[in-house]
Amino acid sequence: MEEVRPTRSELLERRAQIGLAVQGMDLLKQKRDALLIEFMSVMDETLRLSGSLQKAVSDAQYSLAVAKSVDGNVSVRSVAMATKGEVTIDMTGTKIMGVSVPVVTKGRSPVRSSFTRGYSITGVSSRIDESADRFEKILDVIIEYADIETRLKRLGEEIQKTNRRVNALEQITVPGLKEQVAYIRQTLDERAREDLFRLKKVKKKIERKKAAQAFA
Amino acid sequence: MSAQVATKAPTPGRDYGYGNARVRGMRSRLLTAHYFDELMCHTDISKIIGMLIQTGYGPDIETAIIHGRTPAAMDEALRANMVENFQKVMGFLNAEAHTLVGTLLGRWDMFNVKSIIRGKHMHLKPEEIEDGLYAVGALTPTDLHVLVGLEDIRAVVDTLVTWESPYAVPLRENLAAYGEGGNLATLELALDRYYFSWAASRLTGRRSNTVLARRILGLQADSVNLLTVFRLLKSDIGDIDPKSFFLPGGAHVDEALFSTLAAMSDVDEVLDGLKNTPYARQLEAVIATYVDEGSLSVFERALEDFVMRKALDAGRGDPLGVGITIGYLWAKQNEITNLRIIVKGTSVGMPADRMRKELILV
Numbered sequence: 001m002e003e004v005r006p007t008r009s010e011l012l013e014r015r016a017q018i019g020l021a022v023q024g025m026d027l028l029k030q031k032r033d034a035l036l037i038e039f040m041s042v043m044d045e046t047l048r049l050s051g052s053l054q055k056a057v058s059d060a061q062y063s064l065a066v067a068k069s070v071d072g073n074v075s076v077r078s079v080a081m082a083t084k085g086e087v088t089i090d091m092t093g094t095k096i097m098g099v100s101v102p103v104v105t106k107g108r109s110p111v112r113s114s115f116t117r118g119y120s121i122t123g124v125s126s127r128i129d130e131s132a133d134r135f136e137k138i139l140d141v142i143i144e145y146a147d148i149e150t151r152l153k154r155l156g157e158e159i160q161k162t163n164r165r166v167n168a169l170e171q172i173t174v175p176g177l178k179e180q181v182a183y184i185r186q187t188l189d190e191r192a193r194e195d196l197f198r199l200k201k202v203k204k205k206i207e208r209k210k211a212a213q214a215f216a
Numbered sequence: 217m218s219a220q221v222a223t224k225a226p227t228p229g230r231d232y233g234y235g236n237a238r239v240r241g242m243r244s245r246l247l248t249a250h251y252f253d254e255l256m257c258h259t260d261i262s263k264i265i266g267m268l269i270q271t272g273y274g275p276d277i278e279t280a281i282i283h284g285r286t287p288a289a290m291d292e293a294l295r296a297n298m299v300e301n302f303q304k305v306m307g308f309l310n311a312e313a314h315t316l317v318g319t320l321l322g323r324w325d326m327f328n329v330k331s332i333i334r335g336k337h338m339h340l341k342p343e344e345i346e347d348g349l350y351a352v353g354a355l356t357p358t359d360l361h362v363l364v365g366l367e368d369i370r371a372v373v374d375t376l377v378t379w380e381s382p383y384a385v386p387l388r389e390n391l392a393a394y395g396e397g398g399n400l401a402t403l404e405l406a407l408d409r410y411y412f413s414w415a416a417s418r419l420t421g422r423r424s425n426t427v428l429a430r431r432i433l434g435l436q437a438d439s440v441n442l443l444t445v446f447r448l449l450k451s452d453i454g455d456i457d458p459k460s461f462f463l464p465g466g467a468h469v470d471e472a473l474f475s476t477l478a479a480m481s482d483v484d485e486v487l488d489g490l491k492n493t494p495y496a497r498q499l500e501a502v503i504a505t506y507v508d509e510g511s512l513s514v515f516e517r518a519l520e521d522f523v524m525r526k527a528l529d530a531g532r533g534d535p536l537g538v539g540i541t542i543g544y545l546w547a548k549q550n551e552i553t554n555l556r557i558i559v560k561g562t563s564v565g566m567p568a569d570r571m572r573k574e575l576i577l578v
Contacts, residue, residue: 062564066513069560070553070574073291074348078327081334081345082400113451120404121447122440122463123330126512129447 004180006187014184018177025169032162034097039155046152049145056141060134067127079128082119085110087139096151099158104147110139235308236540242301243531243544245272246551249577255558256568261285264562268555273297287563294552295350301548302352305541313538316429318354319418320542322382323436325353326411328360329376329383330404336369337400355381369394369403386410409463412437416465425538428530432542434467435526439519441469442495445477445486446512468493498522521576524550528578550576 004010068076088107093100114121114129121129258264265285269277273293280293302321309317328349335345342364349364351357359379366372373391376384386406393402412433419430444461458478462471469477477489487503490496498518506514524546531543554575561571 065560065564065566066574068287068291069557070517072295072553072556073288074295074331074350075327077348078331078334081331081338081340081348082404084338113453114447115401115451115453115456118400119334120401120408122408122444122461123326123404126443126447126516130511130513 004183006184006191008188011181011184011188014177014181018174018181021169021174021177025166025174028162028166028169031097032159032166035099035155035159035162038096039152039159042148042152042155046145046148049141049148053138053141053145056134056138060131060138063127063131063134067125067131070127071125075125076128076131079119079124079132083117083132085112085117087143089143096155097158099154101151101154102147104143104150106140106143110143111136231310232313232536232538232540235310235313236536238308239305239540239544242305243540243547246544246547247271247555252554252558252575252577255555256562256571259562259565261287261290261559261563264559265290273555276300287560290559291556294555298549298552299350299352302545305545306352309541312425313541316419316425316538317541317545319415320429320432321353321545322411322415323353324350325355325383326407328353328355329363329372329387330407332360332363332372333369333387333403334400335364336366336372337398382414383407383410385414405461408440412463412465424534428533428537428539429542431467432523432527432530433465435523437463437466438469438493438495439516439523441466441474442477442490442499442519443512443516445474445480446483446515448478449480449483449486450512468495495519495522517574517576524576525578547578550578 004014064076087110090105090107092103092105094103095101111133114124114133117129117132255264255267258267262285265277265281268274268290276293276297277290280289280296283289306314306317306321328351331348332345335348346361346364349360351360355363363372363375366375369387370391373384373387377388386409387403390402390406394400415433416430416437419426419433421427440463444463448458448461459471459475461478462474464471466474473489477486480486480489483503483506487496487499490499498521499515502514502518506512527546528543530539531547533539554577557571557574560566561574
């Protein structure tokens with residue numbers, strides 16, 4: 001235990017500290033609950049998007065397999081050489097319950113029409129075209145998913161941090177302060193008892209002295 | 217084409233006896249529908265490879281699977297086999313058949329030229345580009361090797377001009393437009409339009425063989441044009457004139473019909489607009505599948521099926537005509553596509569029913 005001066009002022013100070021710690025703990029618990037509510041709603045959205053992403057990937061893979069099987073690897077590769085593009089995203093930030101989270105938004109949609117991919121549609125099969133379309137849709141979902149997943153991660157980290165603080169207050173700080181209060185109180189009580197005993201002794205001694213003088 | 221290539225000159229004249237006898241021999245070795253059913257019974261690609269090694273594909277497969285029994289290796293083997301067979305057939309055709317079939321196979325030249333300019337556009341290494349070419353047209357492997365080794369698109373176009381290749385014309389005309397916007401689609405569209413127009417102009421005349429080749433070319437042009445119409449229904453092309461995507465030389469879909477169809481708002485209207493053409497029945501037969509899947513590839517496969525059957529029918533006509541060769545080449549290409557579907561489909565665990573839907577069995 002930390003060295004404590006067993007004084008009344010120290011006792012009052014420790015009591016005030018306990019009050020503050022409990023108040024802080026309650027506030028942190030409230031923050032944690034609010035973050036959890038937010039976390040759960042973000043979690044639902046994340047699960048929904050994760051499902052969409054899985055479906056988009058599986059559709060795209062299947063579509064690519066069909067394109068490769070009917071048109072051949074060579075045709076798919078040749079068309080892939082004709083098309084290039086870039087994905088633009090905007091990064092901003094917002095605060096949820098005081099937690100800074102990045103916001104990722106799509107700049108221009110990565111999903112393009114068959115007429116804007118860079119190859120001429122008159123020489124490309126619709127299977128390859130659809131495959132390209134589905135892979136572009138994956139990009140679209142990935143950007144949304146990146147935004148929501150980062151938000152979920154940040155909220156999760158904040159909940160963990162808040163939880164650690166609540167636990168520290170609940171398990172260490174408050175019990176420690178209470179222990180100190182108990183120690184101070186015990187010491188003060190003992191000191192008071194000693195004083196009382198001493199006073200009684202002195203009083204008895206005085207009384208004995210007075211009795212001896214009177215007797216003499 | 218290029219000066220350094222020594223190509224075998226076709227037999228002069230119009231004697232189809234020898235060539236067609238050879239082609240018929242090759243046709244007899246094509247795989248049957250029953251064989252494809254047997255292949256689809258297997259769920260393991262190794263077993264399929266094992267079966268195919270016993271066929272005419274054996275030598276090509278054995279060479280390709282040295283690095284592993286993968287679908288990519290099989291794709292490579294099938295491509296090598298197709299190139300080899302097409303070159304072999306072209307080698308014993310007479311002069312007339314050589315011109316007619318060579319014109320139809322010009323689409324492979326177009327594919328190669330496009331692949332080369334795409335590779336140059338992306339600054340790929342020559343070997344990366346060369347891996348994806350089919351040397352089955354007028355451009356020989358040596359020609360393609362030379363083109364692939366050139367520095368950029370301009371050099372490719374200049375070389376084609378020097379060789380007096382027909383494909384140089386649209387490329388040279390549109391090179392400036394490509395240089396301004398860097399839009400490869402401009403060059404590709406010009407190539408496609410030019411090829412069909414050039415091929416149609418080469419296939420004029422009243423001889424039955426020419427008429428037959430012209431009909432096959434027309435069906436191919438129609439097929440691409442109809443697919444473009446369906447794509448236009450799904451896209452917003454802004455101020456671009458839909459007619460700019462029209463490929464000339466069609467058999468049943470002329471520019472006026474194309475414009476009318478392109479202005480329509482849904483698939484039903486387009487099918488209604490096609491009621492006087494042979495495509496209506498084909499496309500109506502798959503409309504329910506299209507509604508289920510929402511994929512244009514349903515229509516594309518139906519059109520490919522139609523063109524394929526017409527090309528195969530050509531092979532059942534005049535025994536001393538070019539139809540035998542055309543029918544064989546289309547059947548061979550179809551066989552290779554079917555094998556690719558089975559190999560790739562099996563490797564990704566595609567159900568046999570789904571594979572069967574993609575196959576064109578004749």
